[in-house]
Amino acid sequence: MKKLKSDKRRQSIISRQRLYSDIHFKEWKKKSRRLLISVPKKSRNVELERRRKKLKKEQLNKIFAPVNFSFNKNTNEVVEFIRKIEILYQNGKGVYVDLRLVEHIDYGSIVSLLSILIQFRRKRININGNFPEDKGCEKILRESGFIYNLFSNKRDDERYCIENGGHNSITTYGWKKVDTALSAKIINESSMTIWDDERRCQGVQRCIGELMLNTNNHARPGQKGALNWWLYVNHDAERKIVSFAFVDFGIGIFESLKNKPSDSKFFGWLEKVKNKILNMDNGKILKMIMSGEFHSTVTGKYYRGKGLPGIAEAFRRNQLSNLLIVSNNAVGDLAKDEYMVIDSSFNGTYIYWELNEENEYCI
Amino acid sequence: MKKMNTAYREFKVSKEFTPTPGPRFIDEGEFSGELLRKNYLLPLIGEAIKNGVKLKVDLDGTHGYLTSFLEEAFGGLIREDRISFHDLKKYLEIISTEEPYLKEDIDEYLQEAHDES
Numbered sequence: 401m402k403k404l405k406s407d408k409r410r411q412s413i414i415s416r417q418r419l420y421s422d423i424h425f426k427e428w429k430k431k432s433r434r435l436l437i438s439v440p441k442k443s444r445n446v447e448l449e450r451r452r453k454k455l456k457k458e459q460l461n462k463i464f465a466p467v468n469f470s471f472n473k474n475t476n477e478v479v480e481f482i483r484k485i486e487i488l489y490q491n492g493k494g495v496y497v498d499l500r501l502v503e504h505i506d507y508g509s510i511v512s513l514l515s516i517l518i519q520f521r522r523k524r525i526n527i528n529g530n531f532p533e534d535k536g537c538e539k540i541l542r543e544s545g546f547i548y549n550l551f552s553n554k555r556d557d558e559r560y561c562i563e564n565g566g567h568n569s570i571t572t573y574g575w576k577k578v579d580t581a582l583s584a585k586i587i588n589e590s591s592m593t594i595w596d597d598e599r600r601c602q603g604v605q606r607c608i609g610e611l612m613l614n615t616n617n618h619a620r621p622g623q624k625g626a627l628n629w630w631l632y633v634n635h636d637a638e639r640k641i642v643s644f645a646f647v648d649f650g651i652g653i654f655e656s657l658k659n660k661p662s663d664s665k666f667f668g669w670l671e672k673v674k675n676k677i678l679n680m681d682n683g684k685i686l687k688m689i690m691s692g693e694f695h696s697t698v699t700g701k702y703y704r705g706k707g708l709p710g711i712a713e714a715f716r717r718n719q720l721s722n723l724l725i726v727s728n729n730a731v732g733d734l735a736k737d738e739y740m741v742i743d744s745s746f747n748g749t750y751i752y753w754e755l756n757e758e759n760e761y762c763i
Numbered sequence: 764m765k766k767m768n769t770a771y772r773e774f775k776v777s778k779e780f781t782p783t784p785g786p787r788f789i790d791e792g793e794f795s796g797e798l799l800r801k802n803y804l805l806p807l808i809g810e811a812i813k814n815g816v817k818l819k820v821d822l823d824g825t826h827g828y829l830t831s832f833l834e835e836a837f838g839g840l841i842r843e844d845r846i847s848f849h850d851l852k853k854y855l856e857i858i859s860t861e862e863p864y865l866k867e868d869i870d871e872y873l874q875e876a877h878d879e880s
Contacts, residue, residue, distance in 0.1 A: 577786075577791060577792040578785055578786035578791050578792030578829075579785075579792055579793070580783040580784060580785045580786075580792065580793075580794065580826065580827075580829070581783045581793065581794075583783075583826070584782070584783045584826040587826065600825075600826045600827065601827075602825075602826065602827030602828075602861070602862055603827070604827075605826045605827030606827050606828065606829060606830075609785070609786070609827070609829040610829055610830070612786075612792075613786050613787070613791065613829060613831060616786070616791050616792075617791070624790065624791070625790075625791070706830045706831070706834075707830065707831075710830050761862075763861060
C-alpha cells in the first residue's frame with residue numbers, strides 16, 4: 401500500500417515536472433497549490449493533460465537577448481531587443497524571452513525588461529523565458545528580484561517596491577505619480593551606503609523628481625499619469641557606489657516634442673530652431689536640450705535648469721556621476737560628453753546615473 | 764505659519780510645509796507648489812503687503828526642489844493670483860543658503876510670469 405502511494409506521488413511529480421519543464425520564469429510559483437487544489441483527485445491526470453495541451457497551443461514568440469545585455473554598454477542591441485518585445489506587446493502576442501546566451505547583464509537592462517514584461521502581464525498577454533547559462537548573469541538576474549515579482553498581481557495604479565537585501569541590495573520602485581518622499585528615503589538609504597551617514601542630496605532629489613514628473617506629464621500626449629515610471633536602485637556597499645536606472649515606456653523626448661499642444665511654450669519649436677538644427681541628428685539635438693540651448697532658442701529665455709537641463713546641471717555641479725540618457729534614437733553620455741544616434745529607437749526614456757563618495761552637495 | 768513681532772514674517776518650508784516638496788500641481792503628487800501657494804504663500808504675502816512687512820521664505824532644510832514646484836509656488840502668485848510683481852519684489856525675500864542658485868531661479872520665474880501676464 402505504502403509503495404503504491406509512493407508510486408502515485410512520483411507519478412504526480414513527474415507530471416508536474418513535464419508540465420513545467422519549459423516554464424522557467426514561472427518556476428517560483430507554488431505549483432502544487434496552483435495545479436491541483438481545485439481538481440478532484442480522480443481527474444487530476446486528465447486536468448494535467450488538458451493544461452499541457454493548452455500550454456502547447458500558446459504560441460510564444462521567442463526573442464533572443466543580446467550576449468552583451470547591458471543597456472549602458474551595448475545600447476543599440478538592447479534597444480533593438482526591447483523594441484522587438486514591444487512590437488509583440490502592441491500586437492497582443494505572447495513573448496518568450498530567451499536569455500540563455502547572455503554573458504553580461506546590467507541593472508538598466510533588467511529594469512527595462514521588467515517594465516515591458518509587466519505591461520504584458522497587465523494586458524494578460526502570455527510571457528515566459530529562461531535564465532542565462534552564465535552563472536554570474538543568472539545570479540544577478542535572480543537576485544534582482546525581477547522574476548519573482550514579475551508575477552505578483554498588482555493593480556494598475558498600485559506601487560511597486562521590490563526589495564532584495566544582501567550585500568549588493570537592489571530595489572525596484574514603480575508608480576505613476578511624483579513621490580518626493582520616496583526619493584528622499586531612497587537618497588537617505590543611498591547616503592548610508594556611501595558615507596555611513598544619512599544625508600540629503602538635493603541634486604539627486606531633483607533628478608528623480610523631474611524624471612517622475614516628466615513621465616507623469618509627457619509620457620503619453622494629453623494624458624497625465626497614464627504610464628508607470630520605474631526606478632532601479634543598486635547599492636554596491638563594497639565600492640560605495642549607488643547606481644540608479646530610471647525608465648519609462650512613454651513616447652520619448654523627440655516624439656514628445658512633436659506632440660506639444662498649442663499652449664505649450666515649445667509649440668512650433670521646429671520653426672524657431674530649424675536654422676540651428678539644419679543637418680543636425682537627434683544626438684546633437686539631445687546635446688542642445690541637455691545644455692539648455694534648445695530651451696533658450698525656442699523660448700528666447702535662459703533655461704534656468706528646468707527639467708532635463710536641470711538634471712544635466714546637477715551633473716555638472718558634481719551632484720551625481722556617470723549620467724547617461726537614451727531616448728528614441730539618441731544617446732547622450734554626459735560623462736564622456738558624447739552624443740550619438742543609434743540604429744534602433746527606444747520608445748521611452750532611459751536615464752542612468754551614479755552617486756559616489758566624490759559627489760558634492762550632499763549635506 | 765510663524766508670526767514675528769519684528770518687521771518681517773518668516774516661513775520655513777521644511778518645518779511648516781514639508782521637508783520633501785513635490786511636483787507642480789496637486790493632482791501630480793503630494794506637497795505640490797500649487798498647494799504651497801494656495802494654502803501658505805498667498806495668505807502670508809497678502810498679510811505682509813497689507814501690514815507693510817516683509818515675508819521671508821526660507822528654502823533651506825528640505826531634500827531639494829523641482830523647478831516646476833518653485834515656478835508654480837512663486838511665479839503662480841503673479842500668474843494665477845494676480846499679486847503685483849512690484850509688491851513681490853518689495854515684500855518677498857527668499858533665503859536659500861544650501862542652494863544659493865534657487866534665489867536667482869525664483870527671480871527669473873517672477874520676471875517671466877510678470878512678462879507673460
